[in-house]
Amino acid sequence: MPDALYAYAVAPAGSLPDRLQVTGILPGAEVLALEEAGLTALASPVPREAFEAGPGCRTEDADWLAARAAAHHGVVAALPGTVLPLAFGAVFSGEAPLRDWLRQRAPRLSSALAAVSGCTEWSVTLEEDAAQHGAWLRHADPALAQLAGKAEQASPGTAFLLARRLDKALAASRQARLQDTAQALGRLLQAEARHLAPSRPRNAAVAGWSALLAEAAQHRLRTALELEAIMLSGTGLSLTLSGPWPPYAFAREAASDA
Incomplete structure (x- = not known):
């Protein structure tokens, strides 16, 4: 059961629809756009245990990891306009921590988005x-x-x-x-x-x-x-x-x- 959010990228607020018709990091995972502090984070609900150390962790499975990395890139590559892709494996424990992360880094992320615009x-x-x-x-x-x-x-x-x-x-x-x-x-x-x-x-x-x-x-x-x-x-x-x-x-x- 999803109990975490897997984040793909950050974009300017209002630049993307609330839900995108792309394949998420896991089969059937919806890609959502969450706006906060003038920014939009693209993320999917995922089971946290799949990405963190423990009995349910899948990151030691090379085939699984390769497929997930390809899915991560597929989401990022499908996004229109200016985006700042996050590194593979950015998992947040919920929506509140992700929004807090955006607020704390808003000036730096906004500056980075301006720098990559048109590039x-x-x-x-x-x-x-x-x-x-x-x-x-x-x-x-x-x-x-x-x-x-x-x-x-x-x-x-x-x-x-x-x-x-x-x-x-x-x-x-x-x-x-x-x-x-x-x-x-x-x-x-x-x-x-x-x-x-x-x-x-x-x-x-x-x-x-x-x-x-x-x-x-x-x-x-x-x-x-x-x-x-x-x-x-x-x-x-x-x-x-x-x-x-x-x-x-x-x-x-x-x-x-x-």
Whole structure:
């Protein structure tokens, strides 16, 4: 039986209908719009035990959790206009605590909503294929190419020492190029983004950013990044741009204590 409210997002008061025709976090869960302090919170009645530690907790079930996370995003993505999405798992013990949460944070949340108005979030990731990057540098860097040539022609003992020098020089060259490329991308993103935050690297990623972009900036940035991706092609470094997304990263900072 529902005894808690699962919150999806915050929007300006009056911007959404009282009930939305979208699928909630759980099958059959209604999505309600609760207005307080000039804000609207989107939430669904849920059984609290499903989300909190205890015998009825479901959050250790990976399949259940993945389905719920997808449902959370589905609600947020279906909302029209300006919204501030909350992180997955924002559960309140009832309507009164949720309204109190909105009142206490109204100025900060209203300011954040104004900041994301007319914007979407884009994710930019710099990735490295270490083997390909190293091979490219061995040919593109004259000093490394010369050292590699000497190691190939040297006697076994000397070749071993030169190979160790080459490995160290190659590692330093890789790191320097990664740093230079990441810094250049950061400057490019900073020039276009209304808000920019580092994102957590995954898999082969060595750097990543979440950029809050106005509509006009999106086209300029995509054009610039597509050109940069072409220039990096075949060198062991690659760029990935994904979006548009609701402003999850920006909202995570604005509502960090949700």
